[in-house]
Amino acid sequence: MDKKNVFLLLLILGTAFWGISFSVTKLAIGHASSLTFLFYRFLAATIVLSVIFVKHLRTINWHSAKTGAILAVPLTLGIYLQTLGIKYSTASQCSFVAGTCVIIIPLLKAVFYNTVAPAKIWLAAVIALAGLSVISLNANFSVSIGDLYTISGAVGFGVYLIKVEKLSRADHIAHTVVPMFAACAMITCCLALVDTSSNWLPESNQFWMGIAYCALFSTAYMYTISNISQRYLSAERVAIIYLFEPVFGAIAACFILGEHLTWRLFTGGSLIFAATLISELKFDRKAVILEANAIE
Numbered sequence: 375m376d377k378k379n380v381f382l383l384l385l386i387l388g389t390a391f392w393g394i395s396f397s398v399t400k401l402a403i404g405h406a407s408s409l410t411f412l413f414y415r416f417l418a419a420t421i422v423l424s425v426i427f428v429k430h431l432r433t434i435n436w437h438s439a440k441t442g443a444i445l446a447v448p449l450t451l452g453i454y455l456q457t458l459g460i461k462y463s464t465a466s467q468c469s470f471v472a473g474t475c476v477i478i479i480p481l482l483k484a485v486f487y488n489t490v491a492p493a494k495i496w497l498a499a500v501i502a503l504a505g506l507s508v509i510s511l512n513a514n515f516s517v518s519i520g521d522l523y524t525i526s527g528a529v530g531f532g533v534y535l536i537k538v539e540k541l542s543r544a545d546h547i548a549h550t551v552v553p554m555f556a557a558c559a560m561i562t563c564c565l566a567l568v569d570t571s572s573n574w575l576p577e578s579n580q581f582w583m584g585i586a587y588c589a590l591f592s593t594a595y596m597y598t599i600s601n602i603s604q605r606y607l608s609a610e611r612v613a614i615i616y617l618f619e620p621v622f623g624a625i626a627a628c629f630i631l632g633e634h635l636t637w638r639l640f641t642g643g644s645l646i647f648a649a650t651l652i653s654e655l656k657f658d659r660k661a662v663i664l665e666a667n668a669i670e
Contacts, residue, residue: 381603385615388599391591393622396465397630399457402584406576408457409566411585412450416559418589423552426598430549442553445537450558452530455523463520466633467509469623470643471521475528475535476616476650477502482532498653505645508638551597617650 403411424431459468477498484491510521541550566572576582620643627633 378606384599388596389618390622392619394626395592396469396623397626398584398587400460400465401580406581407572409569410572413562414585415588419593420555422594433549438549439553442550443557445554446557448530448534450561452527455527459520459524464633466624466627468524469620470646471524473620474502475531477653478532498649502646502649505642509642
């Protein structure tokens with residue numbers, strides 16, 4: 375099988391791992407604080423990634439450690455807020471709301487970097503906002519705290535991905551992965567130490583199984599595969615593959631947590647999915663014209 379197709383399948387498998395992690399995380403944090411869960415998750419991921427990226431450990435210097443720490447701040451914020459969102463909302467709903475990150479990125483660039491967002495991005499933003507309204511707005515036109523946390527987390531992820539994009543153009547980003555997750559572990563450890571509700575040794579098996587799953591599959595596996603796949607797949611194609619995540623998230627929530635796919639979630643989720651797809655598709659007028667001429 376061609377390498378491109380192999381990594382295509384591996385990435386799709388990874389989006390399934392990501393989607394399932396919403397349900398796994400909800401089960402895990404039901405028995406402990408979110409901060410201790412994230413600390414152990416980042417710590418385990420750092421150990422696993424140290425083994426995977428062992429050759430890059432030799433090239434770690436003050437610059438790469440500093441870069442990793444800078445990236446860790448928005449990444450930790452994004453994951454922490456998303457974890458809080460999962461705690462106060464359904465896993466299926468969070469998976470769709472978190473998918474708006476793809477649309478948030480070009481909007482952040484337009485605001486803070488004065489880049490011009492194409493018309494399709496604004497169209498996608500309007501459609502996604504309509505989808506969020508269908509999912510999140512209650513009868514009194516208020517938004518649940520879980521959805522607010524998840525949307526805020528998506529903004530944090532957006533900032534993180536923009537920084538990764540800028541840094542990857544100037545330097546090789548692989549040797550910052552281990553320092554980044556080590557910094558994430560340190561940040562969440564410090565926050566957990568001042569959190570009076572932190573339970574450092576929960577007796578729940580679901581807690582430790584959740585950490586193992588998220589560290590191995592949601593973090594170590596996906597960061598390794600996505601890093602290697604960039605050699606064979608375009609960024610646009612990878613971004614479209616990531617659209618499978620909320621679909622897998624909703625399916626997993628139905629089977630693992632027994633959540634029901636309501637008409638609001640189905641309608642709003644479909645709008646968000648469509649908006650994300652529109653934001654990633656490339657509309658090539660020349661290709662369309664040539665194809666039309668060929669048909670004639």
